[in-house]
Amino acid sequence: MNKSCIIAIIVTLVLPLPSSVKSEDRTRIRIVVFLNGDARWFLSEEIDLPTPEDRDAFDNYTKILELNKEALLSDFSTMIQNLVIRASNLTGREMTAVQFDMKTMVVGINCEVGVIEYSFLWTNFSRIDGRLMTLGDVFQGGFYMYENDTLVISYPQELRLIVASPPPDSNLTNEVVWRGRRDFGPGEPKMVLEDRRTSLILFLSRTELATDEELTISGQLSPPLGGEPITLTISGPSGAREISLITLQDGSFHLSLTLDEPGEWEFLVSYPGSGTYLGCKSELGKVYVREGFVRYLLRSPFVLAIIIFAVLLSSFWLVWSFRKRKRAIGAELLATDYEMVEAVLRKAGGAMLQSGIRSETGFSGAKLSRILKEMEQSGKIRRERKGREMVVFLLKRQ
Known part of the structure; x- marks a missing residue:
């Protein structure tokens, strides 16, 4: 032609x-x-x-x-x-x-x-x-x-x-x-x-979820333009907010979040366009959010009272168990201290200055005095003063 x-x-x-x-x-x-x-x-x-x-x-x-x-x-x-x-x-x-x-x-x-x-x-x-x-x-x-x-x-x-x-x-x-x-x-x-026209596809992983569950939001910008700014608008029962995202190299985008308020939520993704390509918007996506189990428990006065009571009861039990264990550990450590003093006395031939026992065991003066007093009361040792020193004698067991 x-x-x-x-x-x-x-x-x-x-x-x-x-x-x-x-x-x-x-x-x-x-x-x-x-x-x-x-x-x-x-x-x-x-x-x-x-x-x-x-x-x-x-x-x-x-x-x-x-x-x-x-x-x-x-x-x-x-x-x-x-x-x-x-x-x-x-x-x-x-x-x-x-x-x-x-x-x-x-x-x-x-x-x-x-x-x-x-x-x-x-x-x-x-x-x-x-x-x-x-x-x-x-x-x-x-x-x-x-x-x-x-x-x-x-x-x-x-x-x-x-x-x-x-x-x-x-x-x-x-x-x-x-x-x-x-x-x-x-x-x-x-x-x-x-x-020059573009399009945005929006994907929502769930159409219904609880407040304590995670929602995954993803989508695709076509043609596949990487590094482009897009805006996610989220509208909930109490208002709307915007989240700025950047597309990946293949034009896709991904985001995970939780929605903390029960009711209907709406999602919209928009692309402002560039000098080469025109802007676009996705179709509106909707998700219904129900109250999560944990949130429900926290909002119920009766259940909350039970939880508080259980927490207090558990705290008392933990404190009692800790103190009981501490006493048991203390008794076990004390028995070990007695054995150490007896071992030092046997090594010294059955008698030794109190100051020498302190040097051998590394006990403080107050602790050693308490241990020797208890051992003396139980008939395991005998103490005699010689001058300014105390001599400790290990008694033979009957």
């Missing part, structure tokens, strides 16, 4: 201009691309109308076109459909041409330009591969533009331009423009567009 075919169609369909209109006409092709790959084509002839006579002549001319509109549209649709069938065979994509229309108008501040416009919808005009859309494979036979021709291709803001070949004369916001004279190569003009 080539441009000269399109120009020929317009020249064939548009009736000869009145001889009174002397201005040179211009051809303008505008292709409006949609997200689904379809494209609306507008083929127009623009005629300058600098004088009132030109405007009157054009007005009379449009009346003639209106009288012949049905026949003109029939011829136009037949020719375009033949071109679309050829393009479909070349690309291997099923295509159709529908919604044909023709209208005339006068534009400009002072109504100085007359326009005759034909339009139609070309379905499946673009090739879509995942997130990429490619335009231009229908022009496999090349594309030619004359001196006063203009080609405009516009696309929605949800797409961004990656490649335009050959470089356009103007690259505006969501629109590129080529002006004649130009002779495009096979498959040109060509454009590659990327889908």
